[in-house]
Amino acid sequence: MTTNPKGLRARALILPLVVLACAFAAGCTSAPKQLPEPVTPQPTAPATTAPLETTRPVYAGPWEDPSNPLYQRTIYFDYDTAEIKPEYLPVLRTHARYLGTNTGVKATLEGHTDERGTREYNLALGDQRAESVRRLMIADGVPPNQLSTLSYGEERPANPGHSEQAWRLNRRVVIQY
């Protein structure tokens, strides 16, 4: 079973700011900061009047290209926590920078959990995970109206297994464009 130092538990507002400060301080992260390729925002369907529409447009975007840093759209969490691991800060900053530049693009932050514990608690935990990412991105300059959150709790596992092998893949936030 995963150990989870409770003192480090993500508390939605405070922790992302701490993490952010850490990110700016450099040295906290080992991965080189990559700048996303400048991308012209594609005028996709006017999403303003259809907030529930998540049908993917024919044109996808740079996140579909495996050679683009935006390709990595999933970050993973430890058990029963919404704390963002430092190793995922570069990924999130890449997406934040892209969204900050391309103000016509919207993203849904999809929070998920593993199957352990109760379904409604996990729905809330998935919400907190998505919210942690949202706050981090807003602090990183993304206008709030470009971001929405959606928790699926444990209802949509990436891997349906009942082992830690599966669970670690299921505790995640996916950035959906």
Add this chain to the structure above:
Amino acid sequence: MPRYQRRPSILMAFAVVLFGFGLGFGAGPAQARLNIEVTGGVEAAQPIAVVPFGVSDGLIPPVDIAAVISADLARTGRFRPMPTRDMLDMPARHEDVDLRDWTLLGMNNLVIGRVEADGSGYRVSFILYDAFRGDQLASSTLVSTKAGMRNTAHRISDIIYQKLTGQRGVAATRIAYVTATGQGEGQTVTLRVADADGYEPQTIVSSGEPIMSPAWSPDGRRVAYVSFENKRAAIYVQELASGRRELVASHPGINGSPAFSPDGRKLAMTLSKDGNPDIYVLDLTSRELVRLTDHFAIDTEPSWSPDGQQIIFTSDRGGSPQIYRMGSGGGPAQRISSEGDYNARASYAPDGRSIVLVTRVNGMFRIGLIDLDRGFRRLLSNGSLDESPSFAPNGSMVIYATIHGGRGVLAAASIDGGGNQRLSQDSGEVREPAWSPFIK
């Protein structure tokens, strides 16, 4: 105070269209039903003989009433019905009964009965005997439609059960549950309501998106649930008889954990529209929405005390999920779970003196029962991922979700250790059971 806003009618229209799928009333025989196995605890059970009911000439009743009653009584864990093949005689009338025969076979109680035509329906009469004392403990005649014959049998079971145990029976109650087949995008999730013995399943709603957290109204006529059919969580309240439903919560963020107040007028729920999962109460008539908790931790899974005065809920405000209690109008919350580092999804027993919950023991998620007077916890299950416990309305049993053979199934455990059952479908997962209240 924030007020609930009705969503534009486009959503309601969508709901009505989608609901067309859900009108599975009359549940054809092809529909998957729950199979029930009694998995133990029959040692202390009382022997009883339920003799196959007599029928008038030429009549072929649609249901073997005695078999349904025997199965109902066996499932309680408190009775051990005699197999028909062991019966030496099958009386259907009082004048044909010789109770000495049955006492020699070790039967404490005997049930006989008859089915007669009554217009387009049936008239079902029965007598319950105390075989040793020679008394008639109960006798009655019930009028039934053809379609209502199983229900009539369940009502007879409940009369027998109450007469012999002093406790109201639950054979004529129902169970709501969620089934899932397939994975990911190809998944079909269905909310069903079936009789307590798994028969007569009725589809409430079916979707390719998750459906969660069914909760009964106290009159047993409506079910609230969470559906992602619009690609995000929303709470609906649906009337079972008509299929009419209403979208009651579709705020940004999560809309979860619906729980009817004991008077049926309010719905407690979890919303994260204000930035964090907190408990709210929606007045179903006035649409006033009141926020009960305001904490940066997770607050969810509200459950009302039977008198409606208090709400218990799950919160990780102390660093791990634990059960807290507050007044049903909000105010300070006190932690009431003490043992263990994961306690969640608690609900009150019908008498309000204990709660059932999910508790983690050595890394295993199990169903626990906490005696509120003594603070004492005991375990009712022994799986590793058990969840969603729900009390039978007479407090005798708890139904919950578990994994058996790698597959999601339901199980029921009796509170006094009497009997256990397993409920499964031939294929797919079954989860999130909610036992109905008594149905009038």
